[in-house]
Amino acid sequence: MITAIIKKEILQLRRDPRLIGLIVVMPLVLLILFGVALKLEPQNVRMAYVDKDASYFSNLIKTGLWSDGYFDLYEVNDKQQIVREIRSGRAKAGLLIKKDFSSLLTENKQPHITFFVDGTMPSLTTAMKYHSDSATGETVTNDMYFLDADAKGVVIAPDPFIMDTEILFNPDEKETWFFLPGVIGVLIMQIALILTGISVVREREKRTLEQLLVTPMSKTTFILGKLLPYIVIALIDFYFILAAGWVLFDLPQPSSHLLLFLLAIIYVAVMISLGLLISLISRTQQQAMFIAIFIIVPSILLSGFIFPLEAIPDSVRPISYAIPFTYFIDIIRGLLVKHTQFADLIGAYASLLFFVFLFIAASIVTFRKTI
């Protein structure tokens, strides 16, 4: 009897070639993708520097930082701009060398330089701090000892200069500040994709779709009628989860409630319309579930949610930018942790809005008024 059931299950699965395709192809694609993408070793982390000294010695420090390919340095005007670059996300680190650096150095007065790091992603922060050692390593400091001619014998001098590390935003490196904003997005993504992912296939399976298609309704009516209630539900859910984060985990308040609301509504619309698109291209609820998972897993791993985008190689980076969640992460961390200006987030907002229109348009095109 049990073999009969086993055989029947296998036969049923075999009758759904699309599902088999998803079961076989999906893990393979994801495996290859993650195999290539997940190196965990960031490269070309953008660092904004100010070098007022511009001397042989300050150049040694910059070259040291540059040498192992970890940091990608570019020059800005002043300290404020370093902070602004990091706040906007254009840079993850900064370096400030003051004007009197070489003169203090030659006088053995141990000048200070400042190394700024973005604290929003604690794992990246730790890695950056570790790599900043290349600025104080022997190859850099060898030429920086100036022996006092009057001293007797060889003196092992203390470090010729001191590097202060300043952690910007989330200075306590709280993991919850880093993870929770993204977790909200993951939860909303799951709820939205599954809620709407089955909404049309279910009507197809229960055969109510056939009955709907003979009515005079237009495609747009159907699509919008399917989207709007779920957008409202997911929006309420978004604030419910956020409120729980505030109450239970002391999540920081946003720099602007209006911008947060704008993010919530656009992000929810992206996910709901993506869910609807999944539902329209699926023929069974099972297929819809698989496609949703196929989207959720890379969204979590390639969006900068867990691993910094800097750790994802250039060849895979376009995929990161094709994931709506990437922009959500960017904005929500900007709003809650870094208090980024709207001007620096407008690109991410625009990208999310683009996805809304893309998915709705694709839904309208995909939806056939025939069965």
Place this chain on the structure above:
Amino acid sequence: MIQAIKLTKRFKDHVAVDGVTLNIGKGQIFGLLGPNAAGKTTIIRMLCGIIESDEGEARVNGMSVQQAKASFGYVAQHFGLYEELSVWENLTFYARMYNVSDESPLFSLLDRYGLTAFKNQLAGLLSGGYQRRLGLACALTHDPKVLFLDEPTAGIDPVTRKSLWDDFYRLSAEGKTIFVTTHYMEEAQRCHQLAFISSGRIVAEGSPVTIKQALGNALVYIINISYLPELHRALLDTTGIILINQFGNELRLVVTPEVKRADLESAISTITGEPCSLAISKPNLEDVFIALTQENPVKH
């Protein structure tokens, strides 16, 4: 009211509907009769605009199907009810889908189909018969001129079937045109006009009376005899026999007029070893239907 002009539909290499032309007048109850997989559902879906035809054209109420959508109703074989919604919620939903906001006709629909007592019951919990009535009611919320019903009484007991048909006559008397698909002879008898379809083609059409003559002057002989395999085999080889059909202890033979009664009687008694006397009758709808649509028709 309903016109089909050379409708054709192919699914990959298989021609499901092959050049079907129909012309159905106002107030008629038109029955499309055919065995399973003959193309009935495909035709009704093309007429309702939810399957696109590969060739040919369908018109309802003198309009293209897409334009006519507000003026016809359709009940699919599975009558598309929302099981999680109540009877009333289903009804008002479909009414709104047809832009009907006045609720008073909906109350009379509830009353008409005996659903008033179940108004707040979930549609999924109704019995099959009542689900069908609700499906019908949902298709009538916008008072359509034309009604398409795909196997409206499949799996329904004879009493409920009769009451549904009483209702179809009332609707037809109100001037509505009704298109039903069926494979029940009893249901076919009730239609004003019929078309028999086999493998996607119309093989006979007309009123039930004229269709009965579709086999020409064929005759029916009836013998009281229980099933006998040797007899069946022998009869299959006899020329002129169109159809052999056993009903309990009664064997029904549809034959061409050339077959002589005495020859047939003696042929049968040689096999059974008993004297045989044949009663004579005329083909009924079922005889015609099976004779015209069976896959390997016995040669005339």
